[in-house]
Amino acid sequence: MSKNKDVLGEEQSGPLMADVARLAGVAISTVSRALANPGRVNEKTRQKIDAAAKQLGYTPNAMARGLRVGKSNIIMIVLPGSLYYGASQVIPQVLQSINKSLIQGGYNLMIANLDRDEASERHILDLAFGGTVRGAIILSSKLPEVDGRSLASAGLPIVSMLLDMSEVGLPSVVTNDREAIREATNDLLGLGHRRFLYLAGPQENYHDVERFAGVIEALRGAGLPESAVVRSGGRLDYQQGFNIGLEAADDFGALGDKPTAVIATSDDMAISFMSRIQSMGLKIPEDLSIVSFDGSPVCAFCSPPLSTIEQPMEEMGQTAVALLLSAIDRSDKPRQLRNVIRSRLIVRASMATPKA
Amino acid sequence: MSKNKDVLGEEQSGPLMADVARLAGVAISTVSRALANPGRVNEKTRQKIDAAAKQLGYTPNAMARGLRVGKSNIIMIVLPGSLYYGASQVIPQVLQSINKSLIQGGYNLMIANLDRDEASERHILDLAFGGTVRGAIILSSKLPEVDGRSLASAGLPIVSMLLDMSEVGLPSVVTNDREAIREATNDLLGLGHRRFLYLAGPQENYHDVERFAGVIEALRGAGLPESAVVRSGGRLDYQQGFNIGLEAADDFGALGDKPTAVIATSDDMAISFMSRIQSMGLKIPEDLSIVSFDGSPVCAFCSPPLSTIEQPMEEMGQTAVALLLSAIDRSDKPRQLRNVIRSRLIVRASMATPKA
DNA sequence: TTGTACGCGTTATCAC
DNA sequence: GTGATAACGCGTACAA
Numbered sequence: 176m177s178k179n180k181d182v183l184g185e186e187q188s189g190p191l192m193a194d195v196a197r198l199a200g201v202a203i204s205t206v207s208r209a210l211a212n213p214g215r216v217n218e219k220t221r222q223k224i225d226a227a228a229k230q231l232g233y234t235p236n237a238m239a240r241g242l243r244v245g246k247s248n249i250i251m252i253v254l255p256g257s258l259y260y261g262a263s264q265v266i267p268q269v270l271q272s273i274n275k276s277l278i279q280g281g282y283n284l285m286i287a288n289l290d291r292d293e294a295s296e297r298h299i300l301d302l303a304f305g306g307t308v309r310g311a312i313i314l315s316s317k318l319p320e321v322d323g324r325s326l327a328s329a330g331l332p333i334v335s336m337l338l339d340m341s342e343v344g345l346p347s348v349v350t351n352d353r354e355a356i357r358e359a360t361n362d363l364l365g366l367g368h369r370r371f372l373y374l375a376g377p378q379e380n381y382h383d384v385e386r387f388a389g390v391i392e393a394l395r396g397a398g399l400p401e402s403a404v405v406r407s408g409g410r411l412d413y414q415q416g417f418n419i420g421l422e423a424a425d426d427f428g429a430l431g432d433k434p435t436a437v438i439a440t441s442d443d444m445a446i447s448f449m450s451r452i453q454s455m456g457l458k459i460p461e462d463l464s465i466v467s468f469d470g471s472p473v474c475a476f477c478s479p480p481l482s483t484i485e486q487p488m489e490e491m492g493q494t495a496v497a498l499l500l501s502a503i504d505r506s507d508k509p510r511q512l513r514n515v516i517r518s519r520l521i522v523r524a525s526m527a528t529p530k531a
Numbered sequence: 532m533s534k535n536k537d538v539l540g541e542e543q544s545g546p547l548m549a550d551v552a553r554l555a556g557v558a559i560s561t562v563s564r565a566l567a568n569p570g571r572v573n574e575k576t577r578q579k580i581d582a583a584a585k586q587l588g589y590t591p592n593a594m595a596r597g598l599r600v601g602k603s604n605i606i607m608i609v610l611p612g613s614l615y616y617g618a619s620q621v622i623p624q625v626l627q628s629i630n631k632s633l634i635q636g637g638y639n640l641m642i643a644n645l646d647r648d649e650a651s652e653r654h655i656l657d658l659a660f661g662g663t664v665r666g667a668i669i670l671s672s673k674l675p676e677v678d679g680r681s682l683a684s685a686g687l688p689i690v691s692m693l694l695d696m697s698e699v700g701l702p703s704v705v706t707n708d709r710e711a712i713r714e715a716t717n718d719l720l721g722l723g724h725r726r727f728l729y730l731a732g733p734q735e736n737y738h739d740v741e742r743f744a745g746v747i748e749a750l751r752g753a754g755l756p757e758s759a760v761v762r763s764g765g766r767l768d769y770q771q772g773f774n775i776g777l778e779a780a781d782d783f784g785a786l787g788d789k790p791t792a793v794i795a796t797s798d799d800m801a802i803s804f805m806s807r808i809q810s811m812g813l814k815i816p817e818d819l820s821i822v823s824f825d826g827s828p829v830c831a832f833c834s835p836p837l838s839t840i841e842q843p844m845e846e847m848g849q850t851a852v853a854l855l856l857s858a859i860d861r862s863d864k865p866r867q868l869r870n871v872i873r874s875r876l877i878v879r880a881s882m883a884t885p886k887a
Numbered sequence: 888t889t890g891t892a893c894g895c896g897t898t899a900t901c902a903c
Numbered sequence: 904g905t906g907a908t909a910a911c912g913c914g915t916a917c918a919a
Contacts, residue, residue, distance in 0.1 A: 188601065189660055191912065191913090192912070192913065193912085201889075201890085202889065202890045202891080203890090203912095203913080203914095204889075204890065204891080204892095204913095204914075204915075205888090205889055205890075207913065207914055207915085208888095208889090208914085208915090211914075215888085216888070216889085217888060217889085220888085220889085229678065232660070232678070232679055232680050234656070234657055234660035234661045234680070235661055235912085235913075236598075236661055236662045236911090236912055236913070237657075237658075237661040237662060237663040238594045238597045238598045238603060238662055238663070238911090238912080238913095239598050239662075239895090239911070239912035239913045239914090240912080240913055240914075241594045241895095241913095242592075242594045242595050242598050242895050242896065242897090242911090242912080242913080243894080243895055243912080243913050243914050243915085244895085244913085244914065244915095245544065245895070247594060249641070256627075266622070266623045266626075267622045267623065270622075270626075270642060271612075271644065274642050274644055275644065278644075278651075278654060283641055283642075283643075283658070283663070284641065284642045285605070285639055285640065285641045285642075286626060286630050286639075286640045286641075286642060287639075288627065288630055288631065288634075295634075298634060300590070301590055301593075302593075302639070304545055304588070304590035305590045305591055305592055305593040306592045306593060306594055306595075306896090307593040307594070307639070322585065322588070323588055324588050324590070415828070417828055417829075417831070417832065420832075443829075446829060446832045447831075447832045449832075450831075450832035450833075450834065450836075453834065472771070472773055473773075473799075473802060473829055475773070475803075475806075476773065476776075476802045476803045476805075476806035477806075477833075478806065478809065478834050480806075547896065547897090548896070548897070549896085557905075557906085558905065558906045558907070559896095559897085559906085559907090560897095560898080560899085560905075560906060560907075560908090561904085561905055561906070563897065563898055563899090564898090564904095564905085567898075571904080572904070572905085573904060573905085576904080576905085591896085591897075592895090592896050592897070594895090594896080594897090595895070595896035595897040595898090595911090596896080596897055596898075597897090597911095598895090598896080598897075598898095598911050598912065598913090599896080599897045599898045599899080599910080599911050600897085600898065600899090600911085601911070662912090
């Protein structure tokens with residue numbers, strides 16, 4: 176029985192299963208079955224029930240169902256605050272891709288921000304332990320852990336995206352950063368470059384390690400020493416990639432033996448770096464070649480157009496969701512924890528043969 | 532009693548209120564009170580209960596509470612698919628700002644995509660009528676409506692953001708688009724520009740109308756006819772702002788009496804437009820001045836740096852949440868439906884006096 | 888195939 | 904101030 180009261184100011188509550196049952200002339204449980212397992216009910220009664228439900232505009236109550244079956248249909252995505260910064264377009268792409276895949280599977284997406292304060296950790300843990308969410312996709316290297324509660328021990332399926340956490344047992348969807356940047360470096364070597372500047376991200380994290388390793392591997396392959404690359408950036412307190420690029424440009428100006436090619440770990444850094452470098456009178460790519468990471472659409476419209484390594488966010492999101500849902504449905508462990516999605520170098524005019 | 536079974540493969544379920552009650556030696560209802568209304572319980576027993584809860588790592592079940600009190604603590608944000616495109620950085624900023632404000636109020640944020648298909652509408656309606664969400668913030672001009680169910684009649688507090696929907700009774704948080712673009716146009720007039728190109732957004736929507744009106748108002752103020760501005764863009768099927776800019780640049784090339792200033796309704800359009808215009812041999816700002824909308828950080832690093840009208844997304848998000856929560860708590864109507872947050876023109880080198 | 892009865896975990900209403 | 908008890912709306916054994 177709908178609790179609708181005609182008194183204004185009262186909470187409205189839509190039609191209940193009981194209302195549908197009464198209108199269709201059947202028991203509540205029959206309605207329940209007709210809606211959930213349409214197969215286990217007489218075709219004729221099912222039609223009666225469907226008609227009644229439609230007539231009343233009935234919508235099942237998700238919380239009541241969730242409580243009863245002991246499961247929610249909400250997945251949370253854990254976003255570190257630092258990811259929000261910059262032009263990388265990563266967040267919208269990831270969210271749209273993941274949400275789309277989730278909805279097809281009957282799930283909803285909830286956002287959880289993981290900042291550096293304990294409150295945000297506690298909040299995420301409440302979501303996990305309070306039964307609000309059924310699984311999590313994390314884009315953070317650190318799992319929330321407060322007061323003995325830990326996201327890892329919440330009994331919740333978790334999939335890591337962007338960061339490889341297969342070593343701690345989490346299914347992970349990552350790109351082949353190291354390989355991609357190695358190939359990009361090889362391209363630069365092939366053009367004749369012998370001295371490099373590497374713009375590190377804000378943290379000594381997985382990506383930084385992998386990407387720098389890719390550069391080193393390429394150098395080794397060409398018989399060059401590690402000293403052929405100079406590191407810049409990597410400041411923990413800089414979240415805006417743009418700032419890193421500016422600082423790095425200043426660093427570059429102060430450098431003695433100048434590199435002829437720059438490898439940036441994000442498009443933001445590359446864009447602001449290039450801007451300042453050009454205002455210092457240097458020409459791209461004549462004086463300096465640049466390649467970066469992220470694949471932001473805006474790179475195509477820089478002057479000169481910027482070479483960048485595109486990360487297939489759409490596919491990563493789909494894969495992450497697929498892994499998560501399979502972990503939820505059949506609780507079997509995935510065959511391989513580490514799932515690599517290949518990224519792709521988009522070559523543009525910012526790379527050329529060195530002048531001297 | 533926690534249903535933990537030591538059998539592997541069984542669903543884990545954390546400690547219940549009953550477990551806390553037993554450990555503290557009190558009744559379940561007392562635990563409930565101690566946690567919800569700490570004032571209405573003896574200080575000493577409250578401490579016992581808190582200790583027991585902490586020891587067990589108890590987290591209240593959100594669905595059970597929601598079912599009982601008939602309210603959820605989830606807010607949904609309705610994002611139109613078209614908003615995801617481009618470099619405008621609008622989505623991440625909005626999400627972060629809104630989520631932060633919501634969490635402070637004890638709410639969580641759920642994402643709902645509104646595409647052009649009926650399925651996405653139905654999905655949003657299920658969320659609303661199924662009791663999953665307690666309120667909605669919409670960034671879409673159209674409210675989902677399928678099979679007689681309509682989001683407007685879901686009995687759910689709704690706040691519109693970016694788009695002014697005060698005319699249909701929805702509290703709205705908008706920027707002063709028209710005024711801001713009028714002032715920007717005035718600045719261009721002051722520099723000596725008399726002929727303009729206006730790059731319209733993908734739809735004849737609220738923003739387009741407002742912004743174009745701002746241009747016209749400025750022209751009128753200067754005694755110029757409406758024909759002083761040429762419209763370009765505004766194609767419905769183009770979602771990527773970058774493409775609009777490219778098309779518009781081609782349109783510009785074919786134009787007879789060439790404008791000397793461009794007003795773009797998004798940074799994406801302006802960036803790609805400028806890129807192609809420059810590759811056609813024209814110089815910015817000598818041959819053509821440009822100003823655009825969005826305030827993307829990347830504009831500062833274009834060549835030349837791009838003047839843009841910054842929309843204070845952070846403040847808009849906070850205001851939207853404040854409106855929504857006040858509508859939830861005290862169900863009184865807000866004094867004013869239309870809430871205007873002032874945007875701000877950031878002047879950069881892309882604007883100058885016309886050559887001829 | 889359909890109906891009856893109970894329980895999911897919590898909060899609110901009542902007595903005590 | 905505290906404890907027993909009845910809901911909240913739905914799913915699912917079990918019986919019919």
